[in-house]
Amino acid sequence: MFGAADYGVDIQVDDGDTERLLSVTPDDVSAAESLSFCRNVFVPLTTACRYTCTYCTYYEPPGQASLLSPAEIRDICERGADAGCTEALFTFGDDPDDRYERIHGQLAEWGHDSIHDYLREACDIALDCGLLPHSNPGDQTREQMGRVADLNASVGVMLETTAEVRAHGGPRAKEPGQRLATIATAGELGVPFTTGILVGIGETARDRAESILAIRELHERYGHIQEIIVQPVSNNDRWQQGSPELETLRRATAMARAGLPAEISVQSPPNLAPVRELLDCGVDDLGGVSPVTDDHVNPDYAWPALRELENIAEEAGVPLEERLPVQDRYAASEWLSPRIQSAIEADSEAGRRYRRVLESV
Ligand SMILES: O=c1nc2n(C[C@H](O)[C@H](O)[C@H](O)CO)c3cc(O)ccc3cc-2c(=O)[nH]1
Ligand SMILES: C[C@H]1O[C@@H](n2cnc3c(N)ncnc32)[C@H](O)[C@@H]1O
Ligand code: MET
Numbered sequence: 627m628f629g630a631a632d633y634g635v636d637i638q639v640d641d642g643d644t645e646r647l648l649s650v651t652p653d654d655v656s657a658a659e660s661l662s663f664c665r666n667v668f669v670p671l672t673t674a675c676r677y678t679c680t681y682c683t684y685y686e687p688p689g690q691a692s693l694l695s696p697a698e699i700r701d702i703c704e705r706g707a708d709a710g711c712t713e714a715l716f717t718f719g720d721d722p723d724d725r726y727e728r729i730h731g732q733l734a735e736w737g738h739d740s741i742h743d744y745l746r747e748a749c750d751i752a753l754d755c756g757l758l759p760h761s762n763p764g765d766q767t768r769e770q771m772g773r774v775a776d777l778n779a780s781v782g783v784m785l786e787t788t789a790e791v792r793a794h795g796g797p798r799a800k801e802p803g804q805r806l807a808t809i810a811t812a813g814e815l816g817v818p819f820t821t822g823i824l825v826g827i828g829e830t831a832r833d834r835a836e837s838i839l840a841i842r843e844l845h846e847r848y849g850h851i852q853e854i855i856v857q858p859v860s861n862n863d864r865w866q867q868g869s870p871e872l873e874t875l876r877r878a879t880a881m882a883r884a885g886l887p888a889e890i891s892v893q894s895p896p897n898l899a900p901v902r903e904l905l906d907c908g909v910d911d912l913g914g915v916s917p918v919t920d921d922h923v924n925p926d927y928a929w930p931a932l933r934e935l936e937n938i939a940e941e942a943g944v945p946l947e948e949r950l951p952v953q954d955r956y957a958a959s960e961w962l963s964p965r966i967q968s969a970i971e972a973d974s975e976a977g978r979r980y981r982r983v984l985e986s987v
């Protein structure tokens with residue numbers, strides 16, 4: 627349990643008063659009544675990336691970066707569909723800049739003038755294989771997101787933090803302003819959205835509170851945030867500064883739960899976080915878990931088997947529920963394009979699989 631600690635963070639407001647904007651006490655947060663997860667395949671479209679985040683081993687420099695071919699995308703998606711998955715997760719490097727001539731040349735050869743134009747084809751392949759696309763291409767302009775919105779069940783980008791941190795520094799720095807703009811764009815376009823905070827990259831507790839409040843504000847404006855991931859940064863060959871302490875993660879998770887409306891799920895990734903020790907802080911989702919592919923962003927951290935997720939839920943005394951990459955409350959409304967809606971409703975093997983997942987909860 628929480629102990630006596632007050633999880634609050636003082637935020638100094640403009641007029642000089644100190645206001646407790648995000649003050650969390652044990653009474654504000656309790657364990658969720660169920661745990662959900664989504665069966666997915668991870669499709670790493672390209673390892674090219676305009677940024678160089680210091681904790682990330684995913685991106686590769688221009689001479690080495692790769693691009694999956696349409697045949698490779700289809701192969702991953704078919705394996706996913708065969709394993710009962712419902713989601714194709716397109717997570718890849720942020721919009722490769724002009725240093726990546728080779729990648730742009732390859733895209734041009736395949737008839738695409740941008741990575742988003744190619745993502746559109748990739749989503750089409752996933753749908754054709756019976757998977758619902760969830761794309762996480764990092765920062766996007768309105769035009770880029772608009773290019774792929776109708777072929778995605780949901781879209782996501784980790785806010786990570788509103789703070790300027792050294793981990794994002796250097797000549798090609800990820801900027802919080804641009805991340806927030808991407809989340810706002812999704813709201814304007816009416817796209818169900820996943821975001822999250824990355825804990826332990828040099829941000830303070832106050833920065834985490836501000837990040838959560840920024841997400842809340844955008845959700846209040848657009849109503850499009852379906853879940854927030856509270857993700858601990860993990861050690862790898864490029865990042866050896868360690869992961870956050872359990873207590874830090876507990877505070878961050880509790881703060882997310884208490885600071886956001888109940889309809890927003892709080893996700894803890896079971897391959898990166900000690901989920902069992904976070905459940906009483908309000909976690910209700912275990913995110914996308916793959917029976918088929920690695921977590922290509924954190925390849926040293928294997929997905930737990932379904933049996934392990936069942937154990938976690940059983941020990942907590944709550945049901946484990948499979949979900950689609952879009953939350954039920956967006957599923958049958960104006961939030962989804964006709965193409966995605968008809969994929970869910972289709973009288974096909976995939977449509978029946980989606981409805982089984984929807985009806986199981
Ligand atoms: O398998 C993963 N899924 C990741 N997901 C997918 C997530 O686990 C769920 O599959 C989605 O929430 C859709 O239901 C992300 C989704 C986002 O929108 C933003 C970031 C991530 C990060 C990961 C990730 O590192 N690994
Ligand atoms: C897919 C998401 O994974 C996160 N990400 C990138 N590198 C790491 C790491 N070492 N540990 C945890 N998360 C990471 C980024 O925030 C990205 O948005
Ligand atoms: C591989 S990282 C995930 C997608 C994107 N490059 C981001 O940082 O948000």
Ligand code: SF4
Nearest residue numbers: 675677678679682719
């Ligand atoms: S975390 Fe995403 S944006 Fe940062 S370097 Fe890795 S792939 Fe690029």
